Amino acid sequence: MKFRQDTTSTEEAEGRTVPEPRPAVALIPVVVVVAILAGGIGVLEFPAELMLICSAVVFMIFGACYGVGLDQVLTDMGEKIKRALPGILILLSIGMLIGTWMAAGTIPLMVDYGLELINPSYLYVLSFVVTAIVSTFTGTSWGAAGTIGVALIGVASTMDVSLAITAGAVVSGAYFGDKLSPLSDTTNMSALAVGANIYEHIRHMLYTAVPSSIVALVVFLIAGRSLDASSVDLGVIDGTIAEVQQLFTLNPVLLIPPAVVLVGSVLRKPPLIVLLVSSVSAVVLAVLVQGFSVGDAFTAAVSGFTTDLLPGDVSETVTELVDRGGLHSMYEPAFFVFCAFLFAAALENSNVLRVLLSGLIDRLRSTGSLVLTTLLSGFAIINSTSNALVTYFLINDLYGKAYKKRGLHPVNLSRSMEDSITITEVLMPWTVSGAFFASTLGVANFDFLPWAVFSWTGLVFSALLAFLAPVTRGFGVRKSAEPAE
Template identity: 60%
Template sequence: MTQALDTTHDDRGDEPPGPEEARSDARRPSAKVAAVPALIALAIFVGGIGVLGYPAELMLVLAGVLFAGFAVARGARFEQVVTGMGEKIKQALPAILILFMIGVIIGSWMAAGTIPLLVSYGLRVIDPSFLYVLAFATTAVVSTFTGTSWGSAGTIGVALMGVAAAMDVSLAVTAGAVVSGAYFGDKMSPLSDTTNMSAIAAGANLYEHIRHMLYTTIPASVLAVVVYLLVGRSLGGSDAQLGDVEAILTELDTSFVLTPWLLLPPLVVLAGSILRKPPLVVLFASSTVAVVLALIVQGSSLGTVLAATTSGFTTDMLPTGGEASDALTTLVERGGLYSMYTATFFVFAAFFFASGLEASKVLRSLLEPVVSRLRSTGGVVVTTLVSGFAIVSATSNALITYFLVRDLFGGAFARRRLHPVNLSRSMEDSATLTEVLMPWTVSGVFIATTLGVGNFEFLPWAVTNWAGFLFSAFIAVLAPVTGGFGIRRLGDADAHAHRQTTEDARA
């Protein structure tokens, strides 16, 4: 949780701090001065990652050094950056452990035959023209029940990507549909940490927050379904394609022992999530069940199964020990603890950058003058959305973003008597939905690594994510014309309840 921003000194600019502040903190730069490192960092990201294709981790470290150097030059100590990084990693440790466990889950489910079974079922019952819609609907249901986008994408999503690869349909569209469904549930589930924390940060009731998000989530989801149906209609069931599917089915049947007992691992995840058990415990229990099934059903050795959970499953580990086609190799060679090392290193790089940015006070200096000039409801909401996207892209941490956005824009919402559910919805429609679309964020790296598709490849097809952002902006801008449709105002009772909720949350 971040400290509340000091909004009483917006005109201070480069005013020197007091002696105590000078020893421990950087002087806040004026907006003009802050714009210099911000533009350089933007050039590093756009030029380095987008144009030249340099590793995102290296660009994050380079931008972090830029902001850390800027902060030190203005009176901060480098230890502040390191300490800030440590605090962020401490907060993110549960997510990092879940990330590792997803790698273990994929490896163990593959060794057990669970993912091959799900792919086999999918190939037998799914018409290619409806694959994208079903990918969206399935992951939406799973993530709503479980409250985790990572969990649904890393389990059901991986199986759906296998179905798409076997059917030789677009992996980018399939990944976009998986991401859309996964983040639909992450956003709308009362079990989701982002849903709960955005409501807490804004001082809104959880279920009022979820109901208010329907104004933007329903049209975004309808648009997604229409897009997936239209794109899916172009997928013909050609004889060659059907022949490839039959070949994959035959090879799956001969390479694995496929039995309904292999559905136990995903059922453990579903049951544990519904019962609200700790995610790490649930994932560990599921992988343990998968290991046992691999030993009993597939007849694999313990060493082979442990190797699959650690370094990933390979065709050499197939129960039959036979040759595998290129299609089957692409399908089964995945997972393992080591497969998440890149994403984990990315977490450290992202948090080093975020710590340097926070110590430099550049973001606050750029945004606070803008906030003070906001007058209309549309302006407040749109600026909040854009700022939420910018902050989460810079910090890779939605929870930090919520409290920064609250501190920056909470007063602007209150002055216009906008109910806190408008603020919490803006947080979700910006930070929650858009973080995964950027290849330099933790969620973006995790999803791209897990699904095997680049962020900018699936971005156009993650319809729910970008459409939710746009519908949120449209509703706010059109409020004077629509009579405030989708915008909730504070009544006297609401204002009193909001003050009490905010005081309780901050206490």
């Protein structure tokens, strides 16, 4: 679930033109920013927010040399935040959802079921499959990760198996649904950006989603089967189950909050309303079933659930399991959104990307090279703007005419967007989605990146289909019914 935005820049809206730098000059700030992001975040582990602000300053200084004023950047940033406000509210409401589901006993119930029913050898596979189902039905990767994903991480933590692999499986499953669900805003907006029918778009994505899913299932199955079952401390698992059952009253009625999310999503109700109603139902259950006071339930919603709300002593294992959620837990990701939009506004107004890519597109001679360049550009831009919807329209603006000239159907471009933008944004810690998943699952991005198989194999299969098209008679590459320009 991402943020809707208009990609019209301030200059375009006011009818002004901004002089563009030469490609060799435009490359300078890009190199500097890559060094700041890669070196500052990846190597020196400086705060990502500060590195984004520093990178934004680089582009603002560069833009100022070509007549782009600070007021233009801030105005553009303000417009982005205005249009992203519903998404920011959803981000905060997911924190509230986790806190209230903990207080209601909903997530402890899921963990209890998981510990009793899941064989450690199949935890990774089930983490992918279950999260994929939830994400497909709800159309939101964030919602799937913030609910069932949190429960699965709790199961993995208790079983003392790899949190990195479990998180990678959750991420893969979450983005399976975000990519293929007709309820997903990113799926709808990527199709809209190129003017494709949403269902044609989804069917065309199956050419890369199916093999990516198969690879993911095989990887998670092998990783799970390689576990030494004797290394899993069954005593700790049994003890955790007994402690959770003692601390919480567990029964199927606690599944009402997730049922509200599923039903509301299927009925295509506004996500924010659905999440709030689910949280309210969880507060009611926390009071009626778990015996918490209304004040305690509200505290869990705002500050997060903690073991201080539970009677008696609580083990360290259960404490790590249930201490999470609340509006406050999402303050850092929400602030990150503001930093990301400052960076995106500075980048877009500098016109650097348009200058660098326009010359490259003219030199592309084959379908394979065109698709590969689209994929790499999408990956680079989403990691620069941290906003999928802005990136969709920017990519279509850059490559749409090139696809038409080669007689390619728009679904080829929209699929390339999904494979390089939607499902890869989560991999980098300086993106909004990356920050959300890392904070929600409690696993660093670079730790789960190798195991987020679905999120990077889609890009590989998308490129392969394009390059192999002359041999496979165009398998997976759809031609347009309209004549090429």
